[in-house]
Amino acid sequence: MAVKIEMQGVVVSDRMQKSVVVAVKRRVQHGVYGKIQKRTTKLMAHNENDDAKMGDLVAISESKPMSRRKRWSVTRVIERAPKV
Secondary structure (H helix, E strand, O other), X not given: OOOOOEEEXXXXXXXXXXXXXXXXXXXEEOOOOOOEEEEEXXXXXXXXXXXXXXXXXXXXXXXXXXXXXXXXXXXXXXXXXXXX
């Protein structure tokens, strides 16, 4: 069995039921010039108990496809967003 990838990201939207949008940041090197660039990927993740809220740092892992765009699931909330 293949190893499932786990990534960390910040929840940018929690308006859906049992789903969140997570922004994952990564650093890549430009192919020609070699400069390090920051890239952001937004992924939809399954949030079964609605425990992840906007601004939280969460860990997501690969899962079976649940809809057209949702192929990740929230495994745990690493850090809660500060209350305002």
